[in-house]
Amino acid sequence: MHRLSTAADLEADSSASSPQEVLEFLYAGNQRFMAGKSLNLHRDLERVRKVAGKQTPIAAFLGCADSRVPIEIVFDQGFGDLFVTRIAGNVASSENIGSLEFGTKILGAKVLFVLGHSGCGAVSATIAGEEVPGQISGLFQHIRPAVKTAHGDLDLAIRQNVRNQALILAEASPVLAKLVKSGELLVAGGIYDLATGSVSPVPLDGDT
Numbered sequence: 382m383h384r385l386s387t388a389a390d391l392e393a394d395s396s397a398s399s400p401q402e403v404l405e406f407l408y409a410g411n412q413r414f415m416a417g418k419s420l421n422l423h424r425d426l427e428r429v430r431k432v433a434g435k436q437t438p439i440a441a442f443l444g445c446a447d448s449r450v451p452i453e454i455v456f457d458q459g460f461g462d463l464f465v466t467r468i469a470g471n472v473a474s475s476e477n478i479g480s481l482e483f484g485t486k487i488l489g490a491k492v493l494f495v496l497g498h499s500g501c502g503a504v505s506a507t508i509a510g511e512e513v514p515g516q517i518s519g520l521f522q523h524i525r526p527a528v529k530t531a532h533g534d535l536d537l538a539i540r541q542n543v544r545n546q547a548l549i550l551a552e553a554s555p556v557l558a559k560l561v562k563s564g565e566l567l568v569a570g571g572i573y574d575l576a577t578g579s580v581s582p583v584p585l586d587g588d589t
Contacts, residue, residue: 400491400567403439407492410457411580423459432461439463440492441484443546445471450498450573455580464490470503470542471495472523473549482556485566493550493557493566496580497543498573504528504539543570543583551585 398406413419422428441464444452452458452465464484466477473495484490497504506513507524524538527545531538551561551568560566570583 398439398491400565403491404494404567404569407440407456407458407494408580408582411455411578413457414455415578419454419457421457421459423462428460436461436464436488438484438488438490440494441481441488441490442466442494442496443468443471443473443477443481443550444496445469445498445501445503447498447501449575450496452496455496455573455578464488468520469517470501470507470520470524471497471546472503472520472542473546473553474523478550478554478557481550482554485560486556491566493547493568495543495547495550495568495570495583496573497539497570497583499536499539499575501535501539501542504542505535508533508535508538540572540583543572544585546570547583547585 410419439462442452444450444465444467446467446469452467453463456463464481466480466484468474468477481493485493503520504524504527506517507521507528510521512518523546524542527542528538530541547568547570550557552558557566557568561568568585570585571580572583573580
């Protein structure tokens, strides 16, 4: 199997890289971040100028809006590497689905990753079920199925929510479903630990 060791390898041969290799590349970046050995590539003005006219992200993300989860940094990526959408609770709303369809179908991202995180406030608020101001409660409908499955267990609800949103993306969008079926796209999920910086995979089938 073709192996990717650096961002330069991926950029030089991205057309030959499989979705699984891209996923492994992302996890390798997280391992570097955790170890304090980030390469910090693609984070200078030269890179800014290079991607100004065209973007070709390797992966698209649906992540939580939490300020403590900067996705490019977590996976040791830079300008133009990731196509990121963020919303509290990392829920697959119609607007986010449309954006992610663009990032994969049009821009060519090979991995679609749903990233939740430990101690998620949106999931915790859904469990509490209390009155909240403004339109915050509009998120609850997306998270409620995970909360019901988890029976009040916050960690389990966070994991189940990642799984639910990933499956919605993989199955409910005809555009994304076609890419998955053809092998052009891999949908994955994971949980970022706020205390350690690690990303743990969430399997999309079987037990959480």
